[in-house]
Amino acid sequence: MKHKFLFVLICFTSFLQAQQIQVIEKGTNLPISGVTIYNSDKSKSVITDIDGYTILSQFDDNEAIFFQNLLYQKLRTTKEEIASNNFIVYLTQNVEGLNEVVVSASKFEQSKRDIPQKVISFDAEKIQFSNPQTSADLLENTGNIYVQKSQLGGGSPMIRGFSTNRLLITIDGVRMNNAIFRGGNLQNVISIDPFSIQNTEVNLGAGSVVYGSDAIGGVMSFYTKKPQLSYSDSLFFKANAVARYATANSEKTGHLDLNFGLKKWAFLTSVSYTDFDDLRMGAHGPDEYIRPEYVETINGEDVIVANDEPLVQKPTGYDQINLLQKIKYQPEDNQSFDLGLYYTETSEYSRYDRLIRYRGDNLRSAEWNYGPQRWFMANLQYTKLSSNSSFYDKIQTNVAFQNFQESRIDRDFQSVERNTTEESVNAISFNLDLEKQLGSKTELFYGVEYVYNKIKSEGNTYNIETNETANAVSRYPDGSDWQSMAAYTSLKYKPNPKFVFQTGVRYNHIISNADFTENNQFLNLPFNESKINAGAFTGTAGISWIPNETIQWKLNASSAFRAPNMDDIGKVFDSEPGSVVVPNNNLKPEYAYGGELGLNLNFDQTFIIDLSTYYTYLDNALVRRDFNINGETEIEYNGELSNVQAIQNASKAWIYGFEAGAQLNFSEKFKLTTQYNIIGGTEEDNDIEVPVRHAAPNFGNTHLVWQNDKLQLDAFAVYNNELSFNQLAPSEAEKDYIYALDANGNPYSPSWYTLNLRTKYKITDAATLIASLENITDQRYKTYSSGIASAGRNLILSLMYTL
Secondary structure, eight states: OHHHHHHHHHHHHHHHHHHEEEEEETTTOOBOOSOEEEOTTSSSEEEOOTTSEEEOTTSOTTSOEEEEETTEEEEEEOHHHHHHTTTEEEEOBOSSOTTOEESTTTSSOEEGGGOSSEEEEEEHHHHHHHOOSSHHHHHHTTSSOEEEOSSSSOOEEEETTEEGGGEEEEETTEEOOOTTOOSSOOOGGGGSOGGGEEEEEEEESOOHHHHOTTTTSEEEEEEEOOOOOOSSSSOEEEEEEEEEEETTTTEEEEEEEEEEEOSSEEEEEEEEEEEEOOEEOOSBSOGGGOOOEEEEEETTEEEEEEOSSTTEESSOOEEEEEEEEEEEEEEETTEEEEEEEEEEEEOOEEOHHHHTOEETTEESEEEEEEOOOEEEEEEEEEEEOOOOOSSOSEEEEEEEEEEEEEEEEEEETTOSEEEEEEEEEEEEEEEEEEEEEOSSSEEEEEEEEEEEEEEEEEEEEEETTTOOEEEOOOSSOTTOEEEEEEEEEEEEEEEETTEEEEEEEEEEEEEEEEEOTTTHHHHOOSOSEEEEEEEEEEEEEEEEEOSSSSEEEEEEEEEEEEOOOHHHHHOOEEEETTEEEOOOSOOOOEEEEEEEEEEEEEETTTEEEEEEEEEEEEEEEEEEEEOOBTTBSEEEETTEEEEEEEEEEEEEEEEEEEEEEEEEESSSSEEEEEEEEEEEEEEEETTEEEEOTTOOOOEEEEEEEEEOSSEEEEEEEEEEOOBOGGGSOHHHHTOGGGSEEOTTSOEEBOOEEEEEEEEEEEOSSSEEEEEEEESTTOBOOOOTTOSSOOOOSEEEEEEEEEO
16 A cells, blocks of 8 residues: 555656746746746636746646746747747747846836836847947947957957046946946956856946946946856756957957756856957058057167058057856745855056157157966855845845956157056945835835945056166055945835836045155155045936836936045056146036936837937046146156146036937848937136037947858948047047048047848757858948957958757
């Protein structure tokens, strides 16, 4: 009898397991919770759990079953069809994308439809298809972000007329911006490995209420891949390997990631290595971009050598390694502990825009290199998604440590002195974010944040003939520190499915200390220290209104701020030939006030139009202006008499723009998309309004995409308007060495376009080939403000294998 009972029990258990299915997202293979599954008359229904699992035992084998979730296309199938697909059901995201879930707007999941600001997102599947060499290229591929490059190892995003330290970068919810993020072009985004990214969300416009200082123009949030648990007693193993080659810079890339999943523990390891040679520019374009000669040191002597390949930008090559280790512990379905260890290191690489400057008939610099750029982060995150607490329903905490290392090495042509500055920042941060449902219509988000930065900075001069080293002025005051303390709250009120109101407020307090005693040996400043102790209130309010299935309106007003960091307060560097920036101990936060109006028109998921317009006023703007030290307007710096400048609260700016996007779905397989951005703005310069430096030219793209189960084709054009000499900011017009010259001999940024073709072919279930032919007509062009010309005709081949 006992044996019969065991036999029946085993059979029954096997039957239940056979009825268990998992619902996952097509393309990303992520589980989907909250999917409603029902039959035709809705007499039977079940819902998937947090891991996308449910049991279909109540449904008949040939009965029509419907899978429905707000964020995905509705699916009709049967149990027999599901069984033939290994009991896995794939759902496809809605075509429109407005229903996507985004995290960056409040630190917790919200429907994109409910957010009054414009948010664009890029998932792992899109990243894989676009094949970016760096995360800067990934951002550029969104179509809403403009990217400037001073060298191949770089990429400085521009969003809605703002750039550098007026934009915020986060990785897995941790603030990357540190106290030495500069106002000049900023290249730190390349430290983020595009192979490790699960999805990217970009909040266009101010985000200071949730993120604090620096989030004036936008917030770029990168979320890396998460370790996947096993949903059975056996080990869940998954591996991805990628090999890639590109012709324009002879890129050689290898990537491997491994996932080991148990029921409560999971481990993810990711390694990427890339080697770039010197970049070849296009054959057709301005002659000013050609590299006719460069400096070599031969037998200890600097000589100017003719470039036998003038389209090759020498020297620009470098290599980079990215490492990621993540560990997940999930004791219960509603809570998890996540540890992430991140490390990135580049080789030494040239700052190309400094190597193409001339002094008279000779090139100005023999060397101008960035030392290895290193970034390390350890991040421990605790998340609980349901609670009976009176104070919160969901809670998330982040404790992180980051170390940033960078250096600069330069030597003038035929000079025996090599100048080196080395910087290191240790950053500690703590975030506590909570969500509470106050009623069926109201949600409350609130949290606190603490950030501490400690800066180490050294400077020296090395004589290449005598091998003697002498102390020199450091870029930043050594031993300085910067702190930020903040609390915020945000309220979401949704009285009905058609209308959402969100508002929030944040208080941020900044404390910084800098000691200039060591640098005053060289600078003789009229002060030895600088202290900032300042607070800032910011707020936001906006609505999302959907009067019918065709129209959605979004309206948002917000304020934002940026507190002076150590780059503003204490930096010493040569901003341009003949000018030197010195510290200023009299700085205050700058504030931005802006509004945004958005309209989305959706004609039966066939023709979709997305329009946005915005306006931002920047007050008390921190800008570089002429200065004096003890009444002197010129000082000796690195052996050259230089004009004295400093960062000052000396300007105002008015920035405005219009964004238009459209998507035409000819069929489920064939679609046309296009995006265009118009940006303008002026700022005060000695009581005169001049063009804003980081307002990019009008730019856009158009894609014609066809795909089926195995093949995806994308023929696309990228285009960029001209900025004439009169449209250049004064600081840009002074850098004539990076621009083309107009008929009057004045620098300007010409218009340009590229024609491109990209294809993805699924060879087998495990192997995928991606091939791209970019800049087919071999155009020679530079993105605005860039020192390096972009790639000429470029064939990219990438092979991915998945286990």
